[in-house]
Amino acid sequence: MACYALVPAAGGGSRMGSACPKQYLPLAGQPLIRHALATLCAVPAIARVFVVLAPDDQQWPGCQYLAAKLRVLRRGGATRAKSVANGLRAMDGVSDDDWVLVHDAARACLSVAHVEQLIRDVGDDPVGGILAVPVADTLKRARADGRIAATVPREGLWQAQTPQMFRRGMLLRALEAAPAVTDEASAIEALGLHPKLVAADATNLKVTYPLDLRLAEWILANRNEDER
Ligand code: CTP
Numbered sequence: 001m002a003c004y005a006l007v008p009a010a011g012g013g014s015r016m017g018s019a020c021p022k023q024y025l026p027l028a029g030q031p032l033i034r035h036a037l038a039t040l041c042a043v044p045a046i047a048r049v050f051v052v053l054a055p056d057d058q059q060w061p062g063c064q065y066l067a068a069k070l071r072v073l074r075r076g077g078a079t080r081a082k083s084v085a086n087g088l089r090a091m092d093g094v095s096d097d098d099w100v101l102v103h104d105a106a107r108a109c110l111s112v113a114h115v116e117q118l119i120r121d122v123g124d125d126p127v128g129g130i131l132a133v134p135v136a137d138t139l140k141r142a143r144a145d146g147r148i149a150a151t152v153p154r155e156g157l158w159q160a161q162t163p164q165m166f167r168r169g170m171l172l173r174a175l176e177a178a179p180a181v182t183d184e185a186s187a188i189e190a191l192g193l194h195p196k197l198v199a200a201d202a203t204n205l206k207v208t209y210p211l212d213l214r215l216a217e218w219i220l221a222n223r224n225e226d227e228r
């Protein structure tokens with residue numbers, strides 16, 4: 001079975017608060033989106049990388065040097081889940097049994113090592129799996145007045161990241177049945193299935209707020225050769 005990547009990049013980046021969608025902001029000398037695309041294209045096991053843009057996107061910078069593996073789909077939808085479902089439908093040459101690694105364009109610091117770990121750990125799994133990190137902090141549930149209602153035991157809690165790796169046919173069925181989810185695993189869980197958790201680390205952060213841009217810049221600049 002072949003592996004493909006699907007990168008939703010049709011969001012507006014509202015929490016970043018900049019005029020330009022965050023995927024096109026400069027990060028370490030490149031438009032932010034190029035980092036994750038370059039990493040996914042560098043993984044030999046991934047046959048092709050599909051990026052989903054908003055249909056009216058005027059700012060896509062292109063990626064000449066990745067052209068051999070990259071395909072652009074102008075099929076973004078109103079939500080991330082819709083962008084992913086539209087992308088899954090439009091991926092040509094991909095069969096229902098093939099693996100698709102869905103990865104947020106905003107997770108610019110993804111490393112080849114983490115992608116290869118995910119493919120190794122999930123490659124023969126009947127359900128699929130995701131990169132994730134065990135929760136390290138003590139968690140508090142808030143009341144409406146900003147005071148603590150309760151402490152939530154962190155045991156067994158993980159923060160979900162991407163890539164999230166599922167078979168194309170199963171994932172599309174799952175997203176069509178549960179269109180309001182915020183990640184692929186939630187849709188698969190709604191089918192009563194239990195995706196695998198593959199431990200990554202905090203360097204695979206999602207760039208959401210302006211401070212995250214500076215953290216991402218630091219991570220990319222300070223990464224050792226064996227962590228790329
Ligand atoms: N995304 C998408 N289509 C949408 C919304 C989001 O393809 N309708 C993509 C984003 O471009 C991003 C990924 O999904 O790569 C993760 O979403 P998020 O970090 O929430 O990005 P935005 O939705 O753009 O940001 P915000 O929620 O702050 O507006």
Ligand code: MG
Nearest residue numbers: 011013014080
């Ligand atoms: Mg969003």
